[in-house]
Amino acid sequence: MEWQGLPKNKVLRLLEQYTSYDKPYESGYVLGSMVSSPHPFAVEVYTRYIDRNLGDLGLSEGSLEIERNVINMLANLLNLEMGYGHIVSGGSEANILAIFAMKRYKKVRGRPEVIVSEARHISIDKAANLMDIKLVTIPLDDDYNLRIDLVDDYITDNTIGIVGIAGTTGLGLVDPIDKLAELTREHKLYLHVDAAFGGLVLPFMKLLGYKIPPFDFSIDEVMSITVDPHKMGMAPIPSGGIIFRKKSIIDSISFDVPYLAGGEVHQATITGTRPGAAVLATWALFKHLGIEGYLKIVKNALDLTHWFVSEIEKISDIVHLATRPLMNIVGVSPVSIDIDYFTYYLRSKGWAIGKFKDFIRIVIMPYVRKENLTRFLKDLNSLKNK
Numbered sequence: 001m002e003w004q005g006l007p008k009n010k011v012l013r014l015l016e017q018y019t020s021y022d023k024p025y026e027s028g029y030v031l032g033s034m035v036s037s038p039h040p041f042a043v044e045v046y047t048r049y050i051d052r053n054l055g056d057l058g059l060s061e062g063s064l065e066i067e068r069n070v071i072n073m074l075a076n077l078l079n080l081e082m083g084y085g086h087i088v089s090g091g092s093e094a095n096i097l098a099i100f101a102m103k104r105y106k107k108v109r110g111r112p113e114v115i116v117s118e119a120r121h122i123s124i125d126k127a128a129n130l131m132d133i134k135l136v137t138i139p140l141d142d143d144y145n146l147r148i149d150l151v152d153d154y155i156t157d158n159t160i161g162i163v164g165i166a167g168t169t170g171l172g173l174v175d176p177i178d179k180l181a182e183l184t185r186e187h188k189l190y191l192h193v194d195a196a197f198g199g200l201v202l203p204f205m206k207l208l209g210y211k212i213p214p215f216d217f218s219i220d221e222v223m224s225i226t227v228d229p230h231k232m233g234m235a236p237i238p239s240g241g242i243i244f245r246k247k248s249i250i251d252s253i254s255f256d257v258p259y260l261a262g263g264e265v266h267q268a269t270i271t272g273t274r275p276g277a278a279v280l281a282t283w284a285l286f287k288h289l290g291i292e293g294y295l296k297i298v299k300n301a302l303d304l305t306h307w308f309v310s311e312i313e314k315i316s317d318i319v320h321l322a323t324r325p326l327m328n329i330v331g332v333s334p335v336s337i338d339i340d341y342f343t344y345y346l347r348s349k350g351w352a353i354g355k356f357k358d359f360i361r362i363v364i365m366p367y368v369r370k371e372n373l374t375r376f377l378k379d380l381n382s383l384k385n386k
Contacts, residue, residue, distance in 0.1 A: 023352050025365075028372040032354035034169075034197050037367040038236040041288050042281040046236045052276025054086075055269075058262015063276040070283045074227055075243050077203050078195075080217035084250045085243040086269050087229070087279045091196030092123035093270050094226040094242035095163075097253060099127035101224060101244065102161040102190040104252040110158040117146045117175060119168040121194060134158075143323045144168070144331075146175045152183055161190030166215035166225075167198025170356045171322060172329030174198065174213045181221035191221045196240070199227030201327050204298040207291070212326075223249060232298070232328075234289075234366060235282040238275065297366050301328040305364045308373050318383050322359035331359040337383065349379045 006014075023030055025037035038046075052063050067087055075083025088094050103112055113134045116124050120137075128135045136154045139147050151162070162184055164175040177193060184191040193215055195202070202212050216225065224244045229235035244250045254268040289297075305328045312321060312332060322331030334342040343355045354361035362376075 023350075025367045028369065028375070029350045030352045030365075031362045031368065031372070031376060032352050032360070033365065034231050034363055035237065036231055036234045036365055038230070038281075039234040039285050039289075042234065042236050042285040045284040046277045046281040049277045049280045050275075052280065054274040054276040054279060055267065055272045056260045056262045057265045058260060060262070060276050063280060066283045067276075067279045070229075070279060070286065071241070071243060073283075073286055074199070074229075074241055075217070078199060078216040078225055078227065078243065080243070080245060083217075083243040083245070084247045085224075085241065086274075087282060088240045088242055088269055088274070089238040089271060090230070090240035091121065091194070091226050091228045092126065092240070094196070094228070094240045095121065095123040095192075095194055096127040096130065096270060097242050097268070098163075098192040098194075098224045098226060099124065099131065099133065099161075100253050101249050102192060103131055103133065105190040105223070105249065106160040106188070108158045108160060112160045113156060113158045114160060115151060115154055115162045117163070117165055117168070119144065119146070119165060119170060119173070120163060121165075121169050121196070124163055124194070133160075144171050145173060148176050148179050151180065155183065155187055155189075159187065159189060161192060164191065164193045164215070166193050166195035166202060167327060167329075169197075170329075170354075170359070170361055171331045172197065172201075172325060172327040173323070174202070174215055174326060176213065177215045177222065178213075178219055181219045184221045190223050191219075193222055193225045196226045196228045197231050197329075198327060199225060199241075200229065200232040200294070201298055201301075204291075204295050205302070205327070207295060208299055208302075210302075217245060229282045229285075230278075232301070232366070233282070233285070233294075234297070235285055236278055239278045239282050298328075301364050301366060301368075304328075304368065304370060304373070305330060307370070308362070308364065308377075311373075311377050312380075315377070315381060319380055328364040330362045330364070331356070332362060332380075333359040334383070342383070345383065346376075346379060351376060351379070 071085045115136045164177045164180045166174045227241045230239035254266040258264040
């Protein structure tokens with residue numbers, strides 16, 4: 001293959017040409033993504049420190065200290081005085097690391113089994129496939145909640161742990177983590193909570209006076225939590241987070257790497273090279289916005305969600321809510337047409353929405369505006385004659 005050098009302006013024109021097919025968040029048509037458009041200040045910091053590599057810690061001692069700070073800020077938000085973990089590529093890597101730790105935590109004679117909800121994120125399946133773990137799936141009730149009454153019946157001698165969810169991918173619902181904790185305590189199992197989305201929403205909801213179910217490290221049995229700053233935290237991609245309760249847990253999945261320029265390190269992540277710029281941008285954004293800034297972001301998203309839900313209820317002859325939303329995620333089901341056609345029709349109108357078995361997912365992210373949703377509601381109304 002021959003590469004011919006081109007002037008910068010021509011390369012930039014080509015980039016514009018290719019990326020013109022992308023659907024940017026600011027288009028107003030992205031309603032199904034859980035990833036945020038990054039805050040401008042985070043972009044500024046990311047660009048300034050783009051050469052930092054947290055895979056070679058000896059070369060990035062200051063950046064490593066910043067990462068420890070970020071992890072403790074997240075841990076404190078989730079009711080843990082000191083946490084151990086990393087900012088990683090996303091919720092998928094974080095969940096894979098948690099399942100890896102779970103496998104190291106409890107040894108069994110047969111094939112390890114992990115109990116999960118039917119509403120789990122696909123990263124749990126990836127982790128199981130990578131580590132030859134059997135996933136034991138618990139069904140949902142009619143309101144898409146975990147059938148907690150069934151879980152104990154699925155625990156066997158080969159069960160190593162349970163994954164609870166605080167903000168399901170489809171509807172943003174929260175499993176009864178406190179009841180799962182009772183089972184893990186009784187059977188001496190590892191409990192991981194996937195709060196990739198909810199981890200930066202639920203704590204602020206609580207501060208705003210909402211009643212939220214317990215889900216975090218205030219429950220003694222919770223050993224690790226996934227929480228993603230690049231979702232509602234508005235940090236740049238990649239900024240996923242994994243936090244462990246104990247140093248011994250993260251040590252159990254660490255590897256010695258002796259050959260790096262900065263000296264020997266212990267790596268507890270799947271990737272070796274890690275973009276330190278994402279960590280520094282996350283820290284800078286947390287420091288800049290503070291608790292008050294995030295309270296405002298979450299409140300605005302929730303206020304808009306409540307308005308949108310009230311508008312959906314006005315057109316109950318066309319669509320209905322899949323269930324009453326807990327957070328800023330709304331499931332919408334068609335009343336009289338097929339879900340596949342429903343999704344196809346809305347996507348043909350330009351809407352980037354998430355499709356599930358019998359509903360579509362609308363995520364009211366910080367970049368979503370009332371005028372965007374008003375346009376969307378107009379297109380829903382146009383389905384009346386379909």
